[in-house]
Amino acid sequence: MTVPKTVLEGSEAVAEAVRQCKPGVIAAYPITPQTHVVETLARMIADGELDAEMIRVESEQSAMAACIGSQATGVRSYTATASQGLALMHEILFIASGMRLPIVMTVANRSLSAPLNIWNDQQDSIASRDSGWIQLYVEDAQEAYDTHIQAFRIAEEIHNPVMVCMDGFVVSHTYENVLIEEDSKVSEFLPEYKPLFSLNPKKPVTMGALGTPEYFVRFRKQQQDTLKKALETISKANEEFAKAFSRKYGNGLIETIGMEGAKHAIITMGSVTGTIREVAEEAGVGIIRVRSFRPFPAEEIRKACEGLESVGVIEKDISIGASGALYDEARSALYSLKNRPKVSGFIAGIGGRDITPSHILEIAKKIKEGEERTEWVM
Amino acid sequence: MIEIRFHGRGGQGAVTAASLLAKAAGLDGKYAQAFPAFGVERRGAPVRAFCRISERKITLRSQIYSPDFIVVLDDTLLGLPEITEGLKKDSVAVINTKSRPQLKQKTFCYDATSLALEMLGKDIVNTAMLGVFAKASGLVSISSIEKAIEENFPPRLAEVNAKLVRTAYERTE
Amino acid sequence: MEKLNEGAVVAEPGSSSRKKTGSWRTFRPVVTDKCVACGICVLHCPEPCIELKPSKDSKASSGKIAVIDYDYCKGCLICMNVCPHDAIRKEMER
Numbered sequence: 001m002t003v004p005k006t007v008l009e010g011s012e013a014v015a016e017a018v019r020q021c022k023p024g025v026i027a028a029y030p031i032t033p034q035t036h037v038v039e040t041l042a043r044m045i046a047d048g049e050l051d052a053e054m055i056r057v058e059s060e061q062s063a064m065a066a067c068i069g070s071q072a073t074g075v076r077s078y079t080a081t082a083s084q085g086l087a088l089m090h091e092i093l094f095i096a097s098g099m100r101l102p103i104v105m106t107v108a109n110r111s112l113s114a115p116l117n118i119w120n121d122q123q124d125s126i127a128s129r130d131s132g133w134i135q136l137y138v139e140d141a142q143e144a145y146d147t148h149i150q151a152f153r154i155a156e157e158i159h160n161p162v163m164v165c166m167d168g169f170v171v172s173h174t175y176e177n178v179l180i181e182e183d184s185k186v187s188e189f190l191p192e193y194k195p196l197f198s199l200n201p202k203k204p205v206t207m208g209a210l211g212t213p214e215y216f217v218r219f220r221k222q223q224q225d226t227l228k229k230a231l232e233t234i235s236k237a238n239e240e241f242a243k244a245f246s247r248k249y250g251n252g253l254i255e256t257i258g259m260e261g262a263k264h265a266i267i268t269m270g271s272v273t274g275t276i277r278e279v280a281e282e283a284g285v286g287i288i289r290v291r292s293f294r295p296f297p298a299e300e301i302r303k304a305c306e307g308l309e310s311v312g313v314i315e316k317d318i319s320i321g322a323s324g325a326l327y328d329e330a331r332s333a334l335y336s337l338k339n340r341p342k343v344s345g346f347i348a349g350i351g352g353r354d355i356t357p358s359h360i361l362e363i364a365k366k367i368k369e370g371e372e373r374t375e376w377v378m
Numbered sequence: 379m380i381e382i383r384f385h386g387r388g389g390q391g392a393v394t395a396a397s398l399l400a401k402a403a404g405l406d407g408k409y410a411q412a413f414p415a416f417g418v419e420r421r422g423a424p425v426r427a428f429c430r431i432s433e434r435k436i437t438l439r440s441q442i443y444s445p446d447f448i449v450v451l452d453d454t455l456l457g458l459p460e461i462t463e464g465l466k467k468d469s470v471a472v473i474n475t476k477s478r479p480q481l482k483q484k485t486f487c488y489d490a491t492s493l494a495l496e497m498l499g500k501d502i503v504n505t506a507m508l509g510v511f512a513k514a515s516g517l518v519s520i521s522s523i524e525k526a527i528e529e530n531f532p533p534r535l536a537e538v539n540a541k542l543v544r545t546a547y548e549r550t551e
Numbered sequence: 552m553e554k555l556n557e558g559a560v561v562a563e564p565g566s567s568s569r570k571k572t573g574s575w576r577t578f579r580p581v582v583t584d585k586c587v588a589c590g591i592c593v594l595h596c597p598e599p600c601i602e603l604k605p606s607k608d609s610k611a612s613s614g615k616i617a618v619i620d621y622d623y624c625k626g627c628l629i630c631m632n633v634c635p636h637d638a639i640r641k642e643m644e645r
Binding site for chain 1: 411
């Protein structure tokens with residue numbers, strides 16, 4: 001591949017992708033480190049590069065509520081948030097997914113207070129993992145750009161909202177070489193949004209009605225079935241994207257790196273994968289990068305871990321009082337393997353703590369010892 | 379892969395300098411990465427920014443602890459231990475100063491403040507120091523730095539800064 | 552089991568008009584000849600089922616009187632309580 005000559009901030013790359021996907025409504029409230037995405041989009045609208053309505057709401061709760069309203073009328077809608085903003089939005093996340101509205105949202109991952117901390121970890125989106133949204137975690141600016149284009153397609157194909165999670169600052173505020181595709185090629189990849197139902201006085205429908213227990217349980221089950229089916233949709237979007245743009249990310253659900261003949265592996269998500277890539281060979285471990293956390297690709301992880309002696313999960317979140325969320329789910333996925341590898345967990349990069357190659361080497365050593373444990377990288 | 383660490387004070391443009399350098403390297407057909415030491419920005423406080431340039435795709439995400447180059451925008455920072463932290467024997471320092479600070483490493487000194495005051499009327503030295511760095515390192519072409527400035531600054535500022543960077547480049551020995 | 556629309560969308564409009572709620576009543580409000588068609592009951596009715604309609608029995612200059620749609624009236628009697636002219640009385644529903 002030739003070197004992309006454009007060096008962009010991760011947030012600008014995301015804004016470019018969103019512009020090319022032509023949402024009709026963007027509703028957002030500023031919060032670090034998401035601001036550069038929406039600021040760039042606001043500039044694009046002001047400069048006439050994007051024909052969208054920018055709704056400046058008074059909170060993230062309202063941002064999601066506005067997106068629900070506009071998406072319900074059949075208009076492609078987008079928002080971005082982080083940290084406390086996502087937490088404030090929590091209630092409405094369930095409504096967006098329950099109403100099956102294919103909203104796309106960027107989460108520039110940041111820790112949750114207190115103490116106040118603006119830096120990167122993935123506690124915010126992990127705390128939203130049960131909300132019925134698809135969650136895709138990206139490694140770098142190029143993947144952030146690519147994944148947003150895929151996200152609209154996935155969301156609209158299966159009528160379910162998608163959260164694209166990129167590490168705050170580490171991806172959002174970092175300048176990198178990014179290839180921005182032609183607008184027309186993106187339009188070709190992303191068909192026009194055709195809602196299954198929309199609010200229209202000429203053909204009235206009711207949305208957001210009461211669901212009595214006998215109905216409610218069936219709607220919840222529908223969501224679960226849809227997200228299971230989404231495993232296929234995400235893989236397919238990754239394949240089709242590769243056909244159109246010659247870039248792909250593993251099988252769309254997980255990406256395996258240096259796993260041939262590996263006896264040990266690191267399972268992880270997001271930008272820290274890049275740092276692990278630098279030293280994986282030296283450390284004698286393969287990498288399994290989880291791209292789709294919701295739906296959780298348990299089967300793919302099982303397959304990737306078959307025959308391994310030990311794996312370690314590195315993650316930037318902690319379900320306080322239990323373990324890391326990825327650790328718990330990966331371990332439970334491996335439970336049905338006949339000869340399952342030993343699994344250890346490493347909580348790292350919390351509240352923006354830098355993760356260096358020497359941390360990874362140290363972790364790899366511990367993984368290979370094969371003792372099951374969870375540890376914090378302080 | 380070459381690692382460059384910028385040291386400045388909030389408001390002097392260290393972060394912009396790092397990103398402009400990355401953009402220039404991109405224009406030169408190289409892989410580049412730039413990011414600030416993420417923090418709470420305050421005018422006058424010591425700030426750091428990082429830049430990596432490589433022929434191969436850069437995946438490393440950690441901060442830069444052992445730089446090949448440091449670029450110091452403000453010589454009043456020189457007393458801080460974090461400036462020289464992790465420097466290797468063959469690292470190179472590029473410093474905005476009127477004096478001749480004694481470092482163990484090869485050092486390029488240039489009085490960018492006077493030049494910036496003369497040409498911009500402001501003591502914003504980030505672009506001038508990019509010119510000094512380009513000459514000292516030979517890592518990026520001066521024309522790409524000029525182009526990066528032209529593409530990212532509003533027209534009037536772009537013109538004077540492009541001149542500034544070229545002048546600093548030519549006067550650096 | 553009937554198929555459920557994704558997102559619990561009720562795609563057929565008009566279910567409220569099909570579902571008549573008149574049978575819920577214990578008491579039936581009845582408009583008497585004291586009605587001056589002031590319309591206060593119309594504003595307060597939670598089911599929007601009172602309308603002012605022209606009537607030969609009307610004492611109002613508009614020639615109208617309050618008419619209750621018993622297909623939908625649930626018998627809450629708010630109309631009776633808010634009527635400034637005591638023009639609505641209640642009857643036990645049989």
